[in-house]
Amino acid sequence: MTAIPFAxxxxxxxxxxxxxxxxxxxxGIFVIFFLFPPYYMLVTSxxxxxxxxxxxxxxxxVTDGVTFGHYEHLLTESSFPRFFLNTTxxxxxxxxITMVISVLAAYSLARLRFWGSGVLATGVFxxxxxxxxxxxxxxxxxxxxxxxxxxxxxxxxxxxxxTVPFCTWIMIGYFGSIPRELDEAALIDGANHLQMLLKxxxxxxxxxxxxxxxxxxxxxxxxxxxxxxxxxxxxxxxxTVGTVTTLIKGDVFHWGGLxxxxxxxxxxxxxxxxxxMDYYIAGLTSGATKG
Amino acid sequence: xxxxxxxxxxxxxxxxxxxxxxxALILGLVAYPFFHALFLAxxxxxxxxxxxxxxxxxxxxxxxFWMVVRQSLLFALVAVVFKALIGLAAAHxxxxxxxxxxxxxxxxxxxxxxxxxxxxxxxxxWLFEPTYSAINWGLTKFALPAVPWLSDTFWARFSIILVNVxxxxxxxxxxxxxxxxxxPGELYEAADMDGAGPWQKFFYIxxxxxRNIIAITTLFxxxxxxxxxxxxxxxxxxxPLNSTHLFATYAFRVGIESGDIPxxxxxSLFMFPMLAILAFIILRNVRRRAASLx
Numbered sequence: 001m002t003a004i005p006f007a008x009x010x011x012x013x014x015x016x017x018x019x020x021x022x023x024x025x026x027x028g029i030f031v032i033f034f035l036f037p038p039y040y041m042l043v044t045s046x047x048x049x050x051x052x053x054x055x056x057x058x059x060x061x062v063t064d065g066v067t068f069g070h071y072e073h074l075l076t077e078s079s080f081p082r083f084f085l086n087t088t089x090x091x092x093x094x095x096x097i098t099m100v101i102s103v104l105a106a107y108s109l110a111r112l113r114f115w116g117s118g119v120l121a122t123g124v125f126x127x128x129x130x131x132x133x134x135x136x137x138x139x140x141x142x143x144x145x146x147x148x149x150x151x152x153x154x155x156x157x158x159x160x161x162x163t164v165p166f167c168t169w170i171m172i173g174y175f176g177s178i179p180r181e182l183d184e185a186a187l188i189d190g191a192n193h194l195q196m197l198l199k200x201x202x203x204x205x206x207x208x209x210x211x212x213x214x215x216x217x218x219x220x221x222x223x224x225x226x227x228x229x230x231x232x233x234x235x236x237x238x239x240t241v242g243t244v245t246t247l248i249k250g251d252v253f254h255w256g257g258l259x260x261x262x263x264x265x266x267x268x269x270x271x272x273x274x275x276x277m278d279y280y281i282a283g284l285t286s287g288a289t290k291g
Numbered sequence: 292x293x294x295x296x297x298x299x300x301x302x303x304x305x306x307x308x309x310x311x312x313x314x315a316l317i318l319g320l321v322a323y324p325f326f327h328a329l330f331l332a333x334x335x336x337x338x339x340x341x342x343x344x345x346x347x348x349x350x351x352x353x354x355x356f357w358m359v360v361r362q363s364l365l366f367a368l369v370a371v372v373f374k375a376l377i378g379l380a381a382a383h384x385x386x387x388x389x390x391x392x393x394x395x396x397x398x399x400x401x402x403x404x405x406x407x408x409x410x411x412x413x414x415x416x417w418l419f420e421p422t423y424s425a426i427n428w429g430l431t432k433f434a435l436p437a438v439p440w441l442s443d444t445f446w447a448r449f450s451i452i453l454v455n456v457x458x459x460x461x462x463x464x465x466x467x468x469x470x471x472x473x474x475p476g477e478l479y480e481a482a483d484m485d486g487a488g489p490w491q492k493f494f495y496i497x498x499x500x501x502r503n504i505i506a507i508t509t510l511f512x513x514x515x516x517x518x519x520x521x522x523x524x525x526x527x528x529x530x531p532l533n534s535t536h537l538f539a540t541y542a543f544r545v546g547i548e549s550g551d552i553p554x555x556x557x558x559s560l561f562m563f564p565m566l567a568i569l570a571f572i573i574l575r576n577v578r579r580r581a582a583s584l585x
């Protein structure tokens with residue numbers, strides 16, 4: 001009540017300065033916490049087996065010369081390229097299926113009302129909240145009945161249950177925010193549904209489409225439970241399960257190769273995010289932060 | 292005035308047709324498996340006879356099962372609290388620094404969330420390796436005792452939570468950062484005029500403004516954390532002595548590895564009531580926000 005009016009200006013500036021210092025200190029600690037495991041994986045993947053096995057030297061740096069032997073071995077003498085190919089096939093097909101199903105449904109649910117469409121939209125949201133771990137056992141039976149056990153087609157069948165609900169949900173949001181004047185103009189020009197979707201909705205909602213694609217890609221690339229439960233042959237495995245189960249041989253752990261495999265397998269999503277992060281974050285947060 | 296061609300708004304047939312693939316997917320691969328799980332859970336191990344609720348009463352009589360229940364709840368609650376706190380602190384720190392550098396810091400901190408968890412957990416596993424643990428190497432350099440990360444019950448539980456927090460905190464960071472950015476700057480300017488300190492601004496402006504997003508993000512994260520599988524599976528496989536099993540890893544052990552599919556289905560189904568309650572609260576929250584927008 002007494003000195004505040006006079007103290008405000010300088011104390012504000014020093015407050016601001018301290019806030020900045022505290023913020024940078026905080027960020028520094030968090031970045032170390034978030035980045036030291038991948039850093040250590042990288043360091044390990046570049047060490048020779050002899051250096052990995054040796055206990056005396058500092059494990060956090062490469063002291064004995066950098067080697068790319070683990071990567072070379074992985075790419076030329078292991079099933080890793082096969083895993084990579086399988087993962088790519090599964091992911092591309094799942095992303096394609098997901099986008100077709102969700103864009104069609106989102107267009108219909110956002111613009112054309114029909115009896116039960118509200119219930120279906122709610123159902124989509126609830127399905128999004130169903131985790132993969134709830135239904136993997138009954139799906140195991142279904143995959144078995146369809147004769148898809150131990151093939152990566154089982155993943156192509158079940159992954160859409162994880163990708164489609166969220167993609168439909170965000171596409172409903174993006175389509176819903178398109179002004180109605182735009183489709184009315186197209187209607188007057190005599191456009192049909194397909195033209196409307198392809199020429200108006202998809203181009204206008206492209207950022208949403210990119211966000212949905214990244215989501216579907218990430219989920220199909222990263223899932224671990226379904227391939228672990230449904231696939232046993234090395235020739236059908238995808239990266240996550242292949243890396244975790246086959247690169248660990250017997251009782252000798254090939255840590256260098258294991259870390260190299262994990263890093264290479266993680267590279268595609270990391271690279272994708274490096275370029276398209278902003279779209280994805282916009283898609284992810286648009287629903288939650290409006291209003 | 293021109294009348295619109297009766298094409299769009301009056302053609303429910305086309306609208307329904309476009310939803311058929313989605314409807315088929317939800318019905319065939321989500322709803323049907325759910326009811327099939329209920330059916331499976333009432334069968335004996337060979338799936339030849341109906342045994343009613345025997346699988347459930349069997350689980351209720353097992354100490355291991357109760358340990359799984361306790362561990363799942365403990366894991367989810369502790370991990371979510373720390374994810375929320377770290378996410379909030381990091382988002383607040385990023386929002387404090389000049390806009391120019393924010394993208395770079397945010398990008399670096401999102402890396403744990405971008406790497407498939409099964410793969411990054413392999414890195415943690417190597418960090419926790421009993422003989423070679425690089426973390427223990429660091430601890431002994433500071434004259435601290437080496438930690439039995441994965442072989443001791445307490446530390447194994449600690450490690451699982453640590454890795455989950457590491458993977459999940461960036462998600463909170465993103466949501467909170469977006470929420471912080473949606474707060475109008477005038478509110479803080481007005482508070483400055485009134486001589487409010489940083490803590491007052493945080494508790495009287497920031498928190499109330501982003502309360503809703505904190506709630507939705509937290510509820511959502513409880514679902515994902517409760518249903519977690521990858522981390523426990525790679526790091527401890529449920530050990531030592533089943534002390535780190537969650538519903539999902541225990542269901543996998545019982546249902547897929549030991550081949551007792553009905554019992555595994557029963558274990559999985561225990562997640563359902565919890566998930567349903569959380570989903571109901573989220574849905575109400577989302578609906579209310581949608582209504583306030585319209």
